[in-house]
Amino acid sequence: MMRMPVSVTCLPHGPDGTSRGFDPNSPRYQALGPSSISSSNPDTALDLSREQQARLVLRERYLRSLLSMGGREVHFALYDKVHVAALFGASDIDILNFQVSNLQTPLGVQKEALLRCPDIISYSFEL
Known part of the structure; x- marks a missing residue:
């Protein structure tokens, strides 16, 4: 039995042509990346904590609804x-x-x- 070679899918090149992934200077990367969350600003950290707590509550309610169904x-x-x-x-x-x-x-x-x-x-x- 002859084995058939399988091609390997490569990730596309990034915006600069050499890297793979997002350009760290792009607005999307900055909005979604970890650098957009500044732990040095206490107001931002507090807002993030509230948002995470709200997401936790909503996720738990959703999973409990699935169990109840x-x-x-x-x-x-x-x-x-x-x-x-x-x-x-x-x-x-x-x-x-x-x-x-x-x-x-x-x-x-x-x-x-x-x-x-x-x-x-x-x-x-x-x-």
Whole structure:
């Protein structure tokens, strides 16, 4: 059996033509990079701490809602004004897909399905 060579994908060159990645002088890099967070300024550090705390609370609430949805009927609002309902089963580790059962769609019932999270506008369920 002859082995086939596989090409290696290389990262594209950066803006200066020799480096790989973002130009450290670009507005995007400065806005997203660690240098944009100045720990020497106490007001900035305090704002960052508040923002991180708020994100922590929101993330924890979201994960708790996923745990609470297990085995319950969940109503999903999708794009193009489509509304469906299903029994929630699970989410993948990246929370990109929801596995549902008995998906009630305008065209009928699907026994098992995967809903892509980017297609979902909102969801609701009763506790």
